[in-house]
Amino acid sequence: QRETRKKQWSLKDFEIGKPLGKGKFGRVYVARELKSKYIVALKLIFKEQIEKYNIHNQLRREMEIQTSLRHPNILRLYGWFHDDERIFLILEYAHRGELYRLLRKNGHLSEKQAATYIASLTNALAYCHEKHVIHRDIKPENLLLDHEGRLKIADFGWSVQSRSKRHTMCGTLDYLAPEMVENKAHDYAVDNWTLGILCYEFLYGAPPFEAETQSDTFKRIMRVDLSFPSTPPVSEDAKNLILRLLVRDSTQRLSLQKILEHPWIIKNADPTG
């Protein structure tokens, strides 16, 4: 039968296009695979960076997880290759880029848009949890949009990468659940908390516990110091969903299944994702 051996890719299989963005460990370019003319995103990671931050097993774990995940709302990792100084990730190309930019441009999203993205995220997370993968690091920067504006979770660092991010990077605490911020043992419910944070941010344009300093954000998260501004006007259904997710006790947070059955999602989410 057809030889199923993994194809060995190399740089000469691709024509490199414009740079898409600059990550901490390397840049991302649009690229075209020469034989198929297929457009991909190529992420370059410098080996000396991997050495310097000692994140080999993290990258390996990301690839193991990523090659086993197939979901319309999770950005595909098609494969990888390396030369003597760089590792190349061959990624699905998200034509409309970072959701973050859309959010910053529009200030906040419509309730239909927000509900559609929350439903897509919930479906993707339900799929991940089925595969025993906890994301723990979902934030607008890790969410991309394909050519039809469909949401794609992109940060394959997943649990391992986000763990080190929390310790080593000064990245924002805004999206972390109390038990993560307290560095307590945590389970899948951390992603449910993050869905509440994102839902708030999609509708109001900023995360709910934003503060001048990290320690103030920390205090606001621990107290679940949540308030709803009077503008932009947001429906009671949307506020109800946020209140059912931003609950200190992780066992009391609305389950992923219940989120998909929530009136606000049923009323507003576009079922074609």
Ligand SMILES: O=C(O)Cn1ncc2ncnc(NCCc3cnc(NC(=O)Nc4cccc(Cl)c4)s3)c21
């Ligand atoms: O380029 C942009 O800024 C935005 N952009 N715009 C369109 C677009 N289409 C596809 N991908 C994009 N960006 C790459 C998204 C990633 C997916 N997976 C990653 N994995 C990773 O970086 N892993 C990793 C790196 C270094 C160390 C370790 Cl331990 C792990 S990055 C796109």
